[in-house]
Every structure is written in C-alpha cells, then in structure tokens.
Amino acid sequence: MKLIAPEYYTKFHCIADKCRHSCCVGWEIAIDPDKLVYYRSIEGEFGARLQKGIAEADDAAQFILDEEERCPFLNRTGLCDMIMALGEDALCQICRDHPRFRNFYADRTEIGLGLCCEAAGELILSQQEKLTLITLEDDGAADLPDIADESLLAWREELFALAQDRDKPIELRAAEILQTAGRTLSQHSWAEWAEIYLELERLEPSWADRLLELKETDLTGISLPDAMAWEPALEQLLVYFLYRQTPLALDDGEYEGRAAFAVLSFAMIRRLLLVHFALHGSVVLADLIEIARQYSAEIEYSDENVEILLYRIQEAL
Template sequence: MKLIAPNYYTKFKCIADRCKHSCCIGWVIDVDPDTLAYYHSVTGPLGERLKKGIDESGETAHFILGKGERCPFLNKSGLCDLIIGLGEDCLCQICTDHPRYRNFYSDRTEIGLGICCEAAGKLILKQQEKTTLVVLEDDGGVEELEAPDESLLVWREQLMQIVQDRSRSIEKRADVLLQAAEMTIPNRSLAEWADIYLELERLESDWTDRLEELKQTDLSKAPVLDTPEWEIAFEQLLVYFLYRQLPFALDDGEYEARAAFCVLSYRIIRDLCRVHAVLHGSVDLDDLVEISRQYSAEIEYSDENVEALLDALFEE
C-alpha cells in the first residue's frame, strides 16, 4: 500500500497563534474513543478541565465550545493548552489531521491539504511549479488497482494535464476540461448563481456578504485577472479541486458533474476576487487565499452543499 500526496504536502506547517481563522473556533470537534480514554487518565488541574470541557452525553464525545465558539483549550494567546500541557501527541484524531484529508483506493491512500486552512491555501495557491503527485510511503506491497479506481485515476490525470497546459489561458483550459467531461455550466447570470449559493447552509456572515456583493456588483469594469501570477494561482486552485473532489465520484457516480463542479468553483472564486477588486480598488493573491478559504469551509465541508451544487449543474 502506498501513501501519495501533492508535491507541496511536506512543506505544510501549522502557523498556530498567527492564524487569522483558527480551526479551534466555530467547529464542533469530536473526540475519538482512544483519545477520550487517554483524557480520562489525565490527572491534576488539566484533567479536571478535560472532564468539564468534554460532552460525553451523545453518541460521540466532543469539546464544549465556549464564548465565541472557541474550543475550551484554546487560550487567549491562540495556542492549545493541551499541547502546552501534554505535548502534540495528546491531540484527538480530528485535531491531529486537520486540515488534512484522505481518499482511499485499492492500492493506495491519497492525502492532501484543505484550503479551508489559510496556511495550506497560501502554500498551494502561491506555488509556482506545477502540482505533481509523489509517493510519501510504500510498504512494498503489490495490491492490485481495481478497475473503477484505475479508470478514475487515469481520467483525473488527463484532466489535470489539461489544466496544467500553460500554453493556453486558464479560462480556455477550463473550457477544454468541460469538453473532456462532456459537460457545460448552465448559462446563468452571476446574480442567479449567487442566489443558488445563498440558498445553501452558511457559516460565516462574511460569506453571506460576499455572495450579496457578487449578486449586486457590476463586473463590466472589473480586472480580468489574467496575468501570469493569477493564471498560475487559478491553475493550482483548479488542480486542487480535481485532486480532492473527483474521487467522490467512485461513491456517487457523478463523474462528469464533479468535474464541472471543479470548474464552477474556480469561476465563482475568480469572480469573487473580481468583485473584491471593484469594491476595494485592488485584489491580490492574499485575497484569493482568503476567498478560497471561505469557499472551502462553506462548501467543501458540507456534503449537502456540494450535492445541491451538483444538482444545480443539471438544472437550467
């Protein structure tokens, strides 16, 4: 069995207290059984805090969020008191993994970084070289790649090569990708797409504000964002979506729609950047990182939201 990741993966490092959008705020954090058993063994003041800070009344134990939906162990300095008191190995599985995600195949596991994390977003979207996949671990086994997995991986590689063809504009590459997937994006105005996104479950009021701005802003005088810097950043964004989203088609069979979802996501994020330029006078890659972070948190981490958008791709 192999462990495979994008070439930027090993460069990732959590920025902890320097993070503007801590993953320890606003998220319900489940505690897995093994970690819960360990927490039960902790004594002293920290052990008492653990007893008071975890709700075990339901099927899955979770930390009890405090004021501002903060994890009870996130201190005023933005650091984790559990890590300070017990070391990094003490964290529950979710805290250890985030922002990592995994997709499983018959002969490999693929791991990646979610752009809902600003540090991961900067690493991915500001990378200049093309994204490639590298083998991080290989136990020497000779597991056979099953036919559905092989077909998807070959197809995904073809789509990624289309997106990484820098002899074309990124928008042309997106069009070619749609042609290869035999899909089209329904011909809706930005205001109509904004309404669709506004109908979805939302977490941050800032995200709602962005969608309202997308609905109301005239982009006729907005920058096109087609300089080499932006073209490469959008390429990385589209490759990220292909790497992360296409594997779910093995479960739901929505191969073509998920490819189109990747293009739709790129285009909505691009146009949100253009809206930002109109309303604020300029836009840069840090703004792209923040808008992509919001999009990922609001859309990718909600199966219901993704499914609603997949359905919208078939509705005129």
C-alpha cells in the first residue's frame, strides 16, 4: 500500500497560537476509543480536568466546548494545555489529523491538506509549480489496483491537464472541465447561486455577509488587477478541489457531478474575491486565502451542504 500526497504536503506545519481561526474553536472534537481509554488512565490534577472536560453518550465521546465554543484545553494564549502537560502524542486522532484529509483506493491512500486551515491555504495557494504527487510511504505490498480506481484516476489526470494548461486563461480551463463533465452552472445566475448558498447550514455569521455581498454587488466590468499574476493561485485552487473531491465519486457515483462541484467551488471563491475587490478597491493573496478558508469550512466539512449543491448541479440535466 502506498501513501500519496501533493509535493508541498511535507512543508506543512501548524502555526498554533499564531492562527487567527483556531481549529480548537467552533468545531465538535470527537475522541477516538483508544485515546479515550488513555485519557481515563491519566491521574492527578490534569487527569481530573480531563475527565471533567469529556462528555460520553451512545458509545461516543467528545470534548465539552465552553460557552465560547472553545476546546476546554485551548488556553488564552492560543496553545494546547494537553500538549503542554502530556506531549503531542496525547492528542486524539482528529486533533492530530486536522486539517488533513484522506481518500482511499484499493492499492493506495491519498492524503492532502484542507483549505479550512489558514496555514494550509497559504501553503497551497502560494505554490507556483503545477501539482506533483509524490509517494510518502510504500510498504512494498503488491496490492492490486481496482478497475474503478484506475478509471477514476485516469479521468482525474485528464481534468488536471485541463486545469493546468497554462496556455489558456483559468476561466476557459474551468469551462473546459465543465464541458468534459457534461455539466453547466449557468442554470442559475450568481445572485441565485448566492441565494442557494444562503439556504445552506452555516458556521460563521460573516459567511452570510459575504454571500449577501455577492448577491447584491454588480460586477459588470470588474476584473482582478494584474489578472495574469492571479492565475497560479487560482489554478492551485481549482486543482485542490479536483484532487479532493473527484475521488469521492467512488463512493457516491457522482463522477461528473463531483467535477462540476470542484468547478463551482473554484468559481464561487473567485467571484467572492472579485466582490471583495469591487467593495474595497484592493485585493491581495491573503484575501483569497481567507475566502477559501471560509468556503472550505462552511461547505466541504458539511456532507449535507455538499449533497445539496450536487443536487443543484444535477438539476440542470
């Protein structure tokens, strides 16, 4: 079995107390069974604090967030008291993994970094080179590839090639991916797409504010300043969604829909970036990183939201 990742993956590190949007705030933190047993074994003052900070119900356990939806072990300096008391190995799986995601195949596992993390977003969107996948681990086992896996990966390579064709503007590349998938997004105006997104489950009030701005802002004649300079970052954005989302079609069968969802996600973020420029008169990479972070947290991490958007895309057929 091989472990595959984007080349930039190994450069990622958590920025801890420097993070403006801590993953220890606002997210439910489930505790895996092995770590729950370990936490129960901790004695003394910190052990008592651990027991007090855990809720268990129906064979599941999670940390009890405080009134500000903060993990009980996130201190006011932005650091983790558990790491400071017990070491990094004491973290439960979800805390060790975040913002990593995995997609599984018969003969390989792909791992990546989610844009919901601002440090991951900065790393991904600042890449200048085309995506290269590398092998992080290989146990030498001769696992046989699955026919469906091979077909999906070959098709994704075609989509990658379209997305990374730097002889064409990024908007044309995205349109060609939609054409290849036999899907369209033009059944709704951008104001209508904004309304659809407003109907979805939301985490942050500011996300609704962005969507309302999209709905109400006339972008006629508006384009990003120095548009060519934005092409690498926007390419990385499009490729990220293709890398993360298309393999999920192996589970739900939404091959064309997942490709179209990747384009929709790319296009929504790009449109919101244009809105930011129209309203503020300036735009920098940090703005794209923040919009992508918010989109990923609001949409990618809600199965219900993704399913609704896949249905909306399917409506055009």
